[in-house]
Amino acid sequence: MGTLTAQMASDGGPWRLYIVLYGESEWPTVRWASGPVPTGAQRREALASLGYEVAPRAEWSWVEDSQKRDDDSTPVVLIAAVDVREQEGASA
Incomplete structure (x- = not known):
């Protein structure tokens, strides 16, 4: 399997990290x-x-968005992403 994307997000509450x-x-x-x-x-x-593990040479990138699309008066949602791969010998 090649690389997948892991994302991490929060809108001020708990942080979630998930594999897309x-x-x-x-x-x-x-x-x-x-x-x-x-x-x-x-x-x-x-x-x-x-x-999973971070893919070689991959780095976390960060973006921000609004809770409501196209409405920058709503709270900010922070989203991070990184390329990942399955760990050697792991079955995800």
């Missing part, structure tokens, strides 16, 4: 209680718990 699996109704997900942005180490651990 197109065509699937449920995506592997890890949640953190609300608080600061999960550290790089916490994200690696979460990915590993799902059977």
